[in-house]
Amino acid sequence: MDLGNTLAFLVFPYITLTIFTVGHISRYITDRYGWNAKSSEFLEKKSLFLAVTFFHWGMLLVLFGHASGLLIPQRFLDMVGINGETHTFIAHYNGMATGIVAFIGLALLLYRRIALPRIQRTTSHNDFITLGALLVVSATGLYNVMFGHYYMLDTIAPWIRGIVTFTPDPGLMLDVPLSYKIHIISALALLAFSPFSRLVHIWSVPLTYFSRCWIVFRRRALE
């Protein structure tokens, strides 16, 4: 048994997932008024629009790709005619396209927080850690997609499914390349940090917005 590997891919994931769950519950109970995205639109919206749109569309598609590509067992995909090779091909090009869009958006968001004085003055350490951590996770993910060329359906994919189904097997991670391990560890660390940041807004998707009644701001002048 490799102690470092067990700590990194058995103990650490469950510690981070526990902090993630308990942290969100406690933040929701104790800081409901602080539970939001802390929009900076009223301070500056020209560069925000492009940056935030690129980042969110890219990131949401990246997350969707991770969930569908890693959590669905390959035997189910085989049943619908998607074999391991096709799966890897789709994951590679889909990950590259969506990852690049998210990364550009993220770089613009960070630039905006450093370069625009009024945005910089209202940016906290927590905001910088959030954007910096997202940048590390995105950059290592993009590096793996572009240069990794590692077949993960027999190692990383069953390992993550083992974690979420409470049947962990850290041995699957022993021979995974270092750059993939850094990506996974940094993503887990970000998960543990997220309940204490503005990232809590992810869990408050305003779905009712699409079905709510019109809000009348001004009456039409009566004729």
Ligand code: HEM
């Ligand atoms: C459907 C889900 C989501 C919605 C509705 C949403 C909505 C928003 C809104 C309204 C803002 C404020 C933008 C502004 O300043 O006006 C924001 C900012 C932000 N969101 Fe999201 N978001 C979602 C998902 C995500 C995800 C999945 C992530 C990351 C994994 C994320 C990360 C961020 C970050 C880092 C900011 C701050 C950007 C900055 O001002 O520097 N969001 N989001």
